Amino acid sequence: MNPYLDDDLRALADHVRRFAVERIRPGFLERDRTRVLDRSLMREMGDMGLIAPELPASVGGQGLGCLAAGVIHEEIARADLSLSYINLLASLNGQILSEHGDPAVVGPWLSRLMSGQSLLAIALTEPRGGSDAANLQLRIERQGTDYLINGEKTSISAADQADAVVVFGRTGAPDSGAHGVTALLVPTDVPGLTRDRFDCHGQRAIGRGSLFFDNVRVPGSHRLGAENRGFAQVMQGFDFSRALIGLQVLAVARVALEETWAYVAQREAFGKPLSAFQGVSHTLADLDTQVEAARLLCLQTLWLKDRGLPHSAEAAMCKWWGPKLAFDTVHQCLLMHGHGGYDRGVMEQRLRDVLGFQIGDGTAQIMKTVIARSRAGRAAVPA
Secondary structure (H helix, E strand, O other): OOOOOOHHHHHHHHHHHHHHHHHHHHHHHHHHHHOOOOHHHHHHHHHOOOOOOOOOHHHOOOOOOHHHHHHHHHHHHHHOOOOOHHHHHHHHHHHHHHHHOOHHHHHHHHHHHHOOOOOEEEEOOEOOEOOOOOOOOOEEEEEOOEEEEEEEEEEEEOOOOOOEEEEEEEOOOOOOHHHHEEEEEEEOOOOOEEEOOOOOOOOOOOOEEEEEEEEEEEEHHHEEOOOOEHHHHHHHHHHHHHHHHHHHHHHHHHHHHHHHHHHHHHOEEOOEEHHHOHHHHHHHHHHHHHHHHHHHHHHHHHHHHHOOOOOHHHHHHHHHHHHHHHHHHHHHHHHHOOHHHHOOOHHHHHHHHHHHHHOOOOOHHHHHHHHHHHHHOHHHOOO
C-alpha cells in the first residue's frame, strides 16, 4: 500500500495507463526514428485533462494537485519518456505563467497549454554554461513600453517545436547576478527569433536545440513577475519539476524491471531459468528496492508541495538520484536481455532517453549543493 496514493489517485493511474498502453506506446520507436512529436496525441491528452491538472480553477485548471500531476506523468513516461516531456513542460511553465503573468496575456496560453493545442518551452541555459544559471548573458532591454531581446539560448527542450517560450535574460547590470534576471513570455513566431535542432542520443521526439534572438521585440505586458526577479521565480518552479523528473525516469526504470523479471523467469541457461542464478536475481532485487524507495521520495516531495511545506532539499534528492538510478537500472536490464537487449529496440531507447536527465535541469553536483545548503546552511556551503 502506497501511503501517498489514495483510491482516487490509483484509479487515475489505471485510467492513464490504459490510454498510454493503447495510444502512446505503439508509436514509441517510430517517434524516436522520425524525431516527430505527435501533436494529435498531445491534443488527446489535453481532451482527457492529462496536461497540467494541478493548475487552479482560477486559470481554468482542474486544481487536482501536484500528486495527481505526478501520477499522470509517470504513466505517460512508462510508455514514452520523450512524449512525457509534454506534461513536464506544461506543469513547469503553467506554474510560472499562472502565478506571475498578466491574466489577459497568459490566460489564452494557459488554455491552449492545458488543452494540448500549444507547447511551451523554457529557455534558461546559455552556451557558456547551464549550471551557473544566475550568470545569464542574454540581454533584455527596455524600449518604451516594450522589451528588446538579444542573445542565444541553447540545449532547450522542444526548441524547434514550441509555440511560445518562457525566456530568462539579464535586465540588470552585467554583475548583478540573480538579482538582475527578468522573465518574458515570447511567442516563437515573432520577428528576429530563429531556431535550430540538435541530433541528440535520446528524447528525440521532443528534441533539443538553440534559440537565437536578434532584436526580438516583446510587449511589456508579456513580462512574468517583477523586473529583475525572474531567477527566484524559476527556481521555485524547479522544485516542482525536479520531483516530476524523478517520477518520469523512475517510471522507465520500473517498466524495464517488470519486463526483465518476466524475461529472466522464462529464459533458461544450463537447465535453469536465469532467475535461479543469484548473480541475476539479486542484482535485480537490489535495483528494484532502490527504485521503489526513490519513487516514494518523489511522491513525498509532491505531497509536501501540495501542503505548502518546504521541499527544496527533497526535490534536489529526486533530481540527482532518480536519473542516475534509472540509467543504472535500465543498463542492467539491457544486459540481462543479452544480445537482444543490445539490438536497436525498446530497452536501448530507454537507456538513451534517461541518460540526458543526468545533465539537463540541474546536474547531480548542483543538486547535492542544494541539499548541503539546506542541511548546513548557505553560509557553510558558499557558491
